Amino acid sequence: xxxxxxxxxxxxxxxxxxxxxxxxxxxxxxxxxxxxxxxxxxxxxxxxxxxxxxxxxxxxxxxxxxxxxxxxxxxxxxxxxxxxxxxxxxxxxxxxxxxxxxxxxxxxxxxxxxxxxxxxxx
Amino acid sequence: xxxxxxxxxxxxxxxxxxxxxxxxxxxxxxxxxxxxxxxxxxxxxxxxxxxxxxxxxxxxxxxxxxxxxxxxxxxxxxxxxxxxxxxxxxxxxxxxxxxxxxxxxxxxxxxxxxxxxxxxxxxxxxxxxxxxxxxxxxxxxxxxxxxxxxxxxxxxxxxxxxxxxxxxxxxxxxxxxxxxxxxxxxxxxxxxxxxxxxxxxxxxxxxxxxxxxxx
Numbered sequence: 001x002x003x004x005x006x007x008x009x010x011x012x013x014x015x016x017x018x019x020x021x022x023x024x025x026x027x028x029x030x031x032x033x034x035x036x037x038x039x040x041x042x043x044x045x046x047x048x049x050x051x052x053x054x055x056x057x058x059x060x061x062x063x064x065x066x067x068x069x070x071x072x073x074x075x076x077x078x079x080x081x082x083x084x085x086x087x088x089x090x091x092x093x094x095x096x097x098x099x100x101x102x103x104x105x106x107x108x109x110x111x112x113x114x115x116x117x118x119x120x121x122x
Numbered sequence: 123x124x125x126x127x128x129x130x131x132x133x134x135x136x137x138x139x140x141x142x143x144x145x146x147x148x149x150x151x152x153x154x155x156x157x158x159x160x161x162x163x164x165x166x167x168x169x170x171x172x173x174x175x176x177x178x179x180x181x182x183x184x185x186x187x188x189x190x191x192x193x194x195x196x197x198x199x200x201x202x203x204x205x206x207x208x209x210x211x212x213x214x215x216x217x218x219x220x221x222x223x224x225x226x227x228x229x230x231x232x233x234x235x236x237x238x239x240x241x242x243x244x245x246x247x248x249x250x251x252x253x254x255x256x257x258x259x260x261x262x263x264x265x266x267x268x269x270x271x272x273x274x275x276x277x278x279x280x281x282x283x284x285x286x287x288x289x290x291x292x293x294x295x296x297x298x299x300x301x302x303x304x305x306x307x308x309x310x311x312x313x314x315x316x317x318x319x320x321x322x323x324x325x326x327x328x329x330x331x332x333x334x335x336x337x
Contacts, residue, residue: 002325006134008309009148009316013137032141056135056143081141 010056014078021060023048024091024098029062029075030084041083044073047091047109049098063101065109070102124224125204125332126151127174128315130235132325136306136316146306147321149233151331152313155195156218160203168206170214173198174328193217200328222308222315230302230334231315235322239295249288298322302334 021027029044046064049072053059058077063070075082101109128151136146158171171189175198179187182197190197193216206212214220225231245251245267254260254268267290271283283289300321307316315331323329 002131005131005150005312005314006148008312009136009146009307009314010134012307013135056137076143078137079141079143080137080139 007055013056018077019085019087021048021085021087022090022093023051023096024093025087026089026091027062028084028086028088029073029082030086031075032081032083045088046071046073047098047101049101051096063098068105123204123206123333125172125202125330126220126222126224126315127154127172127200127202128152128329128331129175130321130323130325130327130329131314133320138306144306144318145320146316146318147233147303149315149317149321149329149331150313151315152219152221154220155193155198156214156216156220157189157193157195157198157201158216159212159214161212162208168208168210168212169203170206170212171201171203172220173201175199202330204332222310222313225305225308225315225331225333227305227308229305231305231317231331232299232301232334233303233317233321233329233331234297234299235327235329237294237296237298237322238324240293242291243293244290245288248290248293251288302336 025048026045027048029046031042031044033040033042044062044064046062048060049063050061051058056076056078059074060077061072061074063072065071075085077085128149131148131150133145133147136144138144152174154172154174156170157173160167160169160171162168173190173193173195176196177199179190179197182190186197186201195217240247244265246253246265251267253265254263256264267288270287270289300319303321304318305315306318308314309316317331321329
């Protein structure tokens with residue numbers, strides 16, 4: 001009864017159709033960014049290395065290499081500031097958390113996600 | 123002035139349109155029944171008595187059952203009065219039902235509840251004292267209150283420490299009011315008030331939601 005009521009409140013903030021993407025995919029995350037009065041969209045591209053949480057707490061982590069430095073951003077899936085998530089390329093993985101990528105540099109990062117044998121559903 | 127009795131359901135999070143993630147408390151408020159209307163002529167002051175949450179009549183004493191019968195309702199577990207100004211005309215009559223509709227979205231409310239009991243608490247937890255250093259020669263005094271009085275008159279000399287001196291003791295399980303919660307949303311079908319921030323008491327505890335005294 002208690003969780004029912006809490007879920008009912010929470011569900012209004014949840015998105016109806018979260019785009020499909022998998023761990024290891026390279027995704028474009030379209031973020032809404034406010035600069036003063038202006039609102040613009042910024043795209044953050046990188047590998048999805050983790051997805052965690054349930055309901056409104058669900059987040060995913062995107063990792064990319066910028067200027068030889070690893071950058072990770074954690075996005076709440078249901079945040080209104082995350083406008084769209086587009087899977088650009090699939091990546092084949094055998095685990096749910098790709099934290100081992102943090103220790104890899106250069107081509108080794110790319111290798112882990114090369115086996116793209118399933119088509120990316122958009 | 124609007125007031126409702128309710129039950130804390132629990133806390134969750136909700137996204138605002140701006141993208142901010144707000145911490146909210148869900149309160150199941152009302153429908154409350156007007157048990158009795160008190161007026162200056164009959165009782166010396168103006169008030170509306172509200173009841174919330176049904177209870178078996180055998181659990182209540184005869185006067186309470188009688189009041190409920192006059193209002194054509196069943197006895198309630200929680201009965202509280204909403205005090206009205208002396209010159210106010212009573213808008214309600216016994217038996218009326220009050221729902222979350224008395225509040226509007228985005229208004230500010232105060233919430234009264236009974237805080238969670240913390241037992242016998244020390245001075246750091248109870249009053250936010252700083253305690254003593256962890257090292258540099260401190261021994262067995264890390265969370266102690268320090269000196270409680272001196273011979274100086276203002277620190278309470280003579281008969282002992284000053285009255286009201288902050289000391290260890292029972293903490294929690296008392297009436298607490300948290301003020302100026304924004305009403306983030308109202309669910310009229312499920313009688314829910316979604317209030318920004320945390321509210322005193324455990325989930326399932328009773329609380330009183332009323333229009334903010336100073337918003």
